[in-house]
Amino acid sequence: MSVNFKKFISRVGKSSEFKPLKNQLMISLQKESNRKYKKYPHLLQLMKDYWPEYAARSRISHLLKDHHEEIFGFLLNSVFPFRKGGLTLTDPEAPTPVDFKLVYKYRYNKKEIEAVEEVMKELNIQGNVDGILKRLLIFAVSSFAPPIEEVFERPFAFQYSSIDFEVHDDGEKEVIAIISGREQ
DSSP: OOHHHHHHHHHHHHHHTTOOGGGHHHHHHHHHHHHOTTHHHHHHHHHHHHHHHHHTTTOHHHHHHHTHHHHHHHIIIIISOOOGGGEEEEEEEEEETTEEEEEEEEEEOHHHHHHHHHHHHHTTOOSOHHHHHHHHHHHHHHTTHHHHHHHHTSOEEEEEEEEEEEEOTTSOEEEEEEEEEEEO
16 A cells, blocks of 8 residues: 555545545545646546547547546546556446446555554544445546546536445455446
8 A cells, every 4th residue: 555545545534534425525536636736637638639539429438438448547546546456447338429337346455444444543433444445436436527527518427336345365355336427
């Protein structure tokens, strides 16, 4: 686990207590992404550079499908401090020009899990660690909707359709989420 991950968890915990109510966690994660004053604009520019190829038929979902590893990998590994080795992106689908679906898997290592537990204890946050691990991944992806709206000038939202959780023999915990995006 990087020091950045622990600092990230501390900031998000202080500002949101990892609560989804009233979009506390979402707002906190959006502020986190904006903190990346160099990386965040790079991600926006990356999508803008690809857009002319897809703009003719407003195929936002096809752009996201075709470049999912680069876009979502950058989002989760550079804008947010999720480890590259822990992240897997599979089964991209774009059944229509406005619908996009992707399976996101993130395997939290022991130190990342301990960091969440420590921050919960330091801030006296009640809750289930496993639930927080799930929410961190889901809401990190969902917090990406406003930048998509900014680039493509269309309302866009993410929602998860399923979320699974596996505890591995080595103590690591893996979140497996199917998250869909849709132009609104």
